[in-house]
Amino acid sequence: MNLKSFKFRILKENSLQPVRSWFCLLFILGLFLPACILPAGASVIPGDSSGDTCVSDEELASSILSYMEYSYLGKEEPHLSAEELSLAAHNFRHIPYGRVVIPVSSEGDFITPNIWYKMGVPTGSLIYEGLVTRNRDGNYDSWLAESWNSSKDAKVWTFRLKEAKWQDGEPVSSEDVKFTHDYLKDKKLKLAFVLNSVERVECPDARTAIFYLENPDPTFPDRLSHSPGIAIFPKHIWENVENPASYDEYASGDTHFIGSGPFRYKAAERGQYFLLEANEAYHGDSPYVKEVALKLIPDASSRLFALQSGEIDVLPEITPVEAEKLKGKDNIKVYNIPDATGYEIAFNCELFPTNDPLFRQALSHAVNRENASNTLGNAEPTETVFLLPDLAHDFVNPDCIRKYDYDIEKTRAIFKASDNFSVDSDGKVRYKNGDQIHLKIPLGGKAHMNRADEKILNAIKMDWEDKLGFDVEFEVVPKDIYLEEIGESPIFIDGMPGTMHDDVEDLNNFYRSPAGSNYYHYDNPKYNRLMEELKNTTDRDKRKEIGYRMQAVLAEDVPTIPVCSTGTLVAYRTDRFTGWESVMPLQAGILDKKVFLNIKPVSSQAS
């Protein structure tokens, strides 16, 4: 019955020609095409009305010169407008001027002192300050602390504070330091583990704070200054906060974000922007820029658009591909902050076949670091050292550098000499019984940005498979079980945590305490003894000497093969602010006090 009525069911849709639908499609696309062909109109930099455009010192000098020439010699008119001259004067006389806009990718990146769940105040915070801060020379800069020293056994650390003021006018006192310590521990905040070794803090006077440690700790300033570092909080505000877990600083009225840093809170719109202004009462040199705006742009593409259109002035943490493509654009410059983050091929020294030191040594020669770094685009090859020379400086044992250069022949030679392996005529390495060497390497899923580890492994895999005849297989492992997975894998790639390789103390990574284990399942009694010795040594030269010996042991055992260290690529607009490259922050991207104290507005000749 239905079939018959089907026949009569004619509908008008069917009479529509299919051609017309394509016409519609073209029509819609046609609407957008003109807009795509038109030149980008957004090259005008917004915000000039508020006086962002400035001149540099040189320009000021030359303009004054030409003005003098005009006045005294009757020559041509000066080039600069009155406004530009006044801006130049601002720079010259160090009066804060202009606003720099930086994108942040998530709300968490706003400098909120949410000390309960987050890692604490970032060391790069512009509002809050710690006692000391580490610099790239392996030394410390003073921050809130004017000077510091330790007792001979490195158990008592005394900090002498600067004469600083909180941004609400209260003086910074040693009570605040003590309060910060007590507060973190009393409220069992996440950050408390940094201060675990501190027994108590004493304040003999308003500007002296003394930390008493349970064990000697020659690197205590290191602990305080980074990963993640401790910032000092104003006691008079935080002592009223019972439960930091639900303390909402945005809603706290006049006591918004009171710190002691070079910038102070000006305005904020939750989830939109965070605006800071120069703190004129700062105890150090006040910044050249008047305002710093952190703007939330969660989307990577939007960030790039914003940089190109001048909405933002600087874009940190871009990918190498983005850097490559941005280099050609007008008014945009890209630079690399060599970083303490790196990648290594780590071994599990207990599992077969990586429990054989010869195997590890042999593979160390088979890593083409040059190649691997190139695939990343922002990386520098690091030779077989377990501390980064860039950061650890003279703590690096010179004998260990270039010990394992890239040489497949050497690899083959080591394998040939080994009892467990054989090398056939093609140069392929086999187990003694003729089996192929099979390596399964876990990859951390999408956990790692830009899949850098995958790129590195891909570069190395070719050598290992083609030249050595291994069978290398990657296994993508979800982020949350990755840690378990690498515990059971003989070979894995590891991102060297930032600033972990800058001090001999960090060689602790390879130490096996009587109770615990380490990442590499590495256990060398000689090394462990050296480590214990190091922990009880405070003398710098002695520590260096022990460090050398430890590195020598490691170079022999090769629990890991450092491959390369990466940097943070930053793009900035050249027509807005200058001085980005004058300071290379140690970590935390460019959101570093030192960077923002150094940048200056530039003049834009075009305007």
Place this chain on the structure above:
Amino acid sequence: MLLYLLVALLASWLAPYDPLEISGSPCESPGPDHLFGTNDFGQDLFSMLLLGSRATLLFGFLGACISAGLGTGLGVFSGFLGGRTDRVISGTLDVLMTIPQLPLLLVLSIYLRPGLYLLCGVMGLLGSLTQARIIRAKVLSLSTENFVYAAKGLGLSDFHIMFRYILPSVFPLTFVKFLFGAQHYMLLGVGLSFLGLGDPEIVDWGQMLHQVYSGGGFALGLWNWFLPPCFAMVGLSFSLSLLGYSLEPWLSPQLRHEKQAFFECD
């Protein structure tokens, strides 16, 4: 449509490279070696596009299959048997339908760390709820029709009636819903991968878009990287929905009586 299916089937022969293999240097421009150039990883985009069609199509069609099949089954059962079965099933459907789909999918895709098939299954399951409702309504109206009474009068078993009489009548509707479902799920699947929640090992267009987008290819104007998956997806989705829309009036009962009144065919 057919072209897409063909490409998906023949992808492995057509593709010049393994899509995951790094076959060139990063971000090459289109050229004879790499038809659409390479991505930031050095993988061949043309091969990725071809092989990506597989996962994308599979996602759409599998999801739609599950939702259409399950939904039809449930709907027919519930609508035809009536009584308590119906009340239980439709009550459950009502309650389950209020659970928002996309958020649940997002949550699941994070926590199930899913294979393609699992996600398809969940999507299909959720989609089958709506489908079941539509089919049930249709079956309800069908069961009052004379031919069903007649069949009942003949003493045919319920199952026989369901399979021989009801199922063929609802099939056109199911088919149209299947087409729309396929489009919907395809877009959804691509959307999930686009958010970076897909299976990292399986290449699909959503993942390609995700890579372009998070890799900045879009903002930097790398058209060869961005446009092919975009156009492929839009084209497929457009053709699917056109097919669905043009078939719908033919197959669905909704617009029937427009002219029927005049011809009075019984």
Place this chain on the structure above:
Amino acid sequence: MVLEIGNRYILRRFFSGLLAFLLSITLTFFLLRSLPGDYMTDLLLEIGRYAPPELVASFKHEVGLDLPLPEQYLLYLTGILKGNWGHSFEYGLPVFSLIREKLYWTLVLLLPSSLLSAGLGMGFGAYSGWKNGSKTDAFLLHSLVFVGAVPSYCWGFAGLFIFSFRLGLLPFGGYVSLPGTEPAGLFRHALLPVLTLTLCSVPGIYYLMRNSMLDTLGEDYILAARARGFSESRILFQHALPNSILPVLTMTSLHCAHMLAGSVFIETIFAWPGLGLLTYSALETHDLPLLQGIFLVDTLLIIIANLTADLLYPLIDPRIRSRIRGE
């Protein structure tokens, strides 16, 4: 009016809504807790190798992750009834107030765009159905099928690219500009995301409306009205439109509730700090309590939309009204 519909009907609807809500609470709770991988592992990855076990334990205790599952469930349930939806791991703020704040901004987008899309979709759909077979109808149908075939984020990009980047007409996203920059009001900020959302939901409503219109036009009372010599516009506005809007209305209210979920893409692209963006960041950080909260709010909104539709329907359709009364 309410009494006229019948209390039993309302009660039953309400009860089924409540049931659905409870179900989704239970579902999410057990699903999320029983699956491998919880927040702690992520946290450990973040802290690296430093965090001592006692800190982890105290953290777990603080969040209540160390209790047995049924107990956690009970705590959670009572908490939700009390308005305590837990604390976000990532933000450290109570989930409830966090969501409430974000919901406001989402609604700022959602309300105008759902009104717009309902209006446009119904308008176009009615016109298209009324002029069935005409060139305008064909044009509308095909254009909107195409619009609907393109995913929302593609339209988002296109809009961002053209209007913000190329033409520089509209701001890049967010709802406020930095103080002191160009005077871009909320309207200019919201324009693009609202338009994009609208663009993506118009085709669905349009197609429903068009079908419904075609259906209605085939009805006898339209013919009868014509036979009585009513003018065309009168037939359209008095007979065809009210009757064809009915079935679309319920679908539209649901559609709008589902737009909420769809705003994940749009809000991420336009940096609009609403629920969608919150969902996205909660997903990225595996923020369990927050995800659950968002999921609950989504469910709640859909239930409310459902209820509204259910209650609205008998108010406008006398047939349903008397059926309910008959029950």
Place this chain on the structure above:
Amino acid sequence: MELIEIKSLKVTFPTEAGLVRSVDCVDLQLGAREKLGLIGETGSGKSVLAHATLRLLQPDALCEGEILYQGRNLLDCTPTELRRLRGRELALIPQNPSRALNPLQTVGKQLFETLRQAGYSKKEAVAKMPELLRSVGAIDPDSWAKAYPHECSGGMCERIVIALSLAFSPSLLLADEPTKGLDSLNRARIITLLGEVTENRALLFITHDLEAAALLCTRLALMYAGELVELGDKAAVFENPLHPYTRGLLFALPARGMQPIPGRSPPLTALPDGCRFHSRCPEAIARCRSQHPPLFDTGNGHFCRCWLYV
């Protein structure tokens, strides 16, 4: 002069299955106050004829021929002219009365609107409504007016539809199967009602109900597969049916032995050559198969389309 004159009317619909010839060369005249019964089985083109008369067909329907209403060709009228004629002069009582009422408006509202359309002022319309409802047999007009269509029974709906068509006091009433689906009691009432209300009007009564037609009409026209096959006075047709189809219909009546006509009517897209009834005709001759019979005048205004009456 005749009130309405249909001259060789042809209605065709283009479909994918081919051209549907719903109405094929129909000639009919109807005088003022004349009551004509149009009889035929489902699909014979009766309703199409009625709708064609009011020009209510789909725009893609092709109408040829002439429909003269008081000398004016309706097929040449502009839409505005048509609108003035519809309701006022020519009123339709559609099929399925329950579906011919807007389900969202009360009966009273619809009646009110129609009365307003007929030119009454608001006050007049309100006053006229109960009167009109009473005239179609409502005992309690107020409660009728408050009811929604779905709350009314089939007979009630039918009455309301009749009331709606009477609102204008038209000169011709086209009743499209008003007795369809009613029980015998209601059927009788409706027929009586129709008889009453058309006392001063012409009526085109479309039905497949021979008995109802016999009660109400003075002349009968029989349609088969889009054609008129017999036309004549009631008495003549009933007592002396000429066409085998008419005879078949009469014998199918319960009172006359209930013998069904074998076979089915042909599809309108593929009409057979020759007489369209020949395959089912017990008296078919060779000529019926090949040649299409014209309408023969057998005298006394009795026409028949059959080769038996050459």
